[in-house]
Amino acid sequence: MKFTLQAKDTASKARAGVLETAHGEIQTPIFMPVGTAGTVKAVHQHELVQDIQAQIILGNTYHLYLRPGLDVLHKAGGLHKFNHWNGPILTDSGGYQVYSLTEVRKIREEGVTFRSHIDGSKHLFTPENVMDTQRIIGADIIMAFDECTPYPCEYSYARKSLDMTHRWLKRCVDRFDSTEPLYGYEQTLFPIVQGSVYKDLREKSAEVIASFNRDGNAIGGLSVGEPAEEMYAMTEVVTNILPQDRPRYLMGVGTPINILENIALGIDMFDCVMPTRNARNGMLFTQHGIINIKNEKWKADFSPIEAESDLLVDQIHTKAYLRHLIRSQEILGAQIASLHNLHFYLWLVKQAREKIVEGTFYIWKEKMVKVLGQRL
Numbered sequence: 001m002k003f004t005l006q007a008k009d010t011a012s013k014a015r016a017g018v019l020e021t022a023h024g025e026i027q028t029p030i031f032m033p034v035g036t037a038g039t040v041k042a043v044h045q046h047e048l049v050q051d052i053q054a055q056i057i058l059g060n061t062y063h064l065y066l067r068p069g070l071d072v073l074h075k076a077g078g079l080h081k082f083n084h085w086n087g088p089i090l091t092d093s094g095g096y097q098v099y100s101l102t103e104v105r106k107i108r109e110e111g112v113t114f115r116s117h118i119d120g121s122k123h124l125f126t127p128e129n130v131m132d133t134q135r136i137i138g139a140d141i142i143m144a145f146d147e148c149t150p151y152p153c154e155y156s157y158a159r160k161s162l163d164m165t166h167r168w169l170k171r172c173v174d175r176f177d178s179t180e181p182l183y184g185y186e187q188t189l190f191p192i193v194q195g196s197v198y199k200d201l202r203e204k205s206a207e208v209i210a211s212f213n214r215d216g217n218a219i220g221g222l223s224v225g226e227p228a229e230e231m232y233a234m235t236e237v238v239t240n241i242l243p244q245d246r247p248r249y250l251m252g253v254g255t256p257i258n259i260l261e262n263i264a265l266g267i268d269m270f271d272c273v274m275p276t277r278n279a280r281n282g283m284l285f286t287q288h289g290i291i292n293i294k295n296e297k298w299k300a301d302f303s304p305i306e307a308e309s310d311l312l313v314d315q316i317h318t319k320a321y322l323r324h325l326i327r328s329q330e331i332l333g334a335q336i337a338s339l340h341n342l343h344f345y346l347w348l349v350k351q352a353r354e355k356i357v358e359g360t361f362y363i364w365k366e367k368m369v370k371v372l373g374q375r376l
């Protein structure tokens, strides 16, 4: 997998690049719509391509492993065939999902045992078997099996967990490098930097991850409840150490402001459930700030959802109509709001990329972060 840097900002560490995968190229900085069970909730994939020009979507190993299951995905010829998405796909390894979705779980050197949140059945994820699982799903970019430490967590716990995550990474690399892709195209494995909010642990983990010399590197253990300043401080430490010529993926981030601040710190790839999850609850992100569409003030506001947007649903539908749909819990409300928010996130990173190429990113970013957080 080839990453080409095309431009670097002079006033920050922001970069613009192109990431070539077996299913097409990705212009970075990029936002990756979260598809949990093989679909981006409430958005059909022709909308992802035509309406919002999504370039890469995510799949979730934990969910797909449990349902529809590996036998179905293998018989289908992998996730791309199963959900008819011809672009790049990235899957998380499942570690985080086990911590965030299941109560009963045990973390051991061997791996993590847990009970399915669907039917309570018992399962074991190990570094080896999540590599095999991601081979069967067939994502272009797969993530190492790691432990995402909670926030806050004791220094001693963070250090012990970090050492185990590094041992698990070695097992992931050995397994991945000794198995072949199943569907005739190459996949790539990203290791994940941990270390909680401790500078020395983050430096150590970034050095270990960089030493594996993989096609790209991820930063984990953030966007787990820590203050934004801590997130930025740890990102800064890690991007100072990770190689310049490989893409950096900051997992689970974030709000529009988080994304712009982290682009300035040298991050190229982002994912977050916020644009789709919050959309279903009526929270709309716009270039003028945040709209809670359920608010009384939009009841008879017949202006377009976002006049400046080139998204059809933003122009033909009014705020009053979308408010009505969301309050009535109409499926169309979730569809319109999700498409709007994903379109906004992709517009934002595309704008950032254009400003980086133009050399005006930092000024633009400073102006945008003042506007994006305000409540309309």
Ligand SMILES: CNc1nc2c(CC[C@H]3O[C@H](OC)[C@H](OC)[C@@H](OC)[C@@H]3OC)c3nc(N)[nH]c(=O)c3cc2[nH]1
Pocket (backbone or CB within 6 Å): 034, 035, 036, 058, 059, 060, 091, 092, 093, 094, 095, 096, 097, 100, 143, 144, 146, 147, 148, 149, 192, 219, 220, 221, 222, 223, 224, 251, 252, 253, 271, 273
């Ligand atoms: C929110 N803050 C957030 N999310 C972190 C995810 C999960 C990302 C994952 O987050 C949802 O899973 C729950 C998404 O599904 C709903 C997944 O998309 C398919 C997405 O996978 C990339 C992390 N994953 C790993 N493996 N390691 C991490 O340290 C880590 C940190 C995160 N912080």
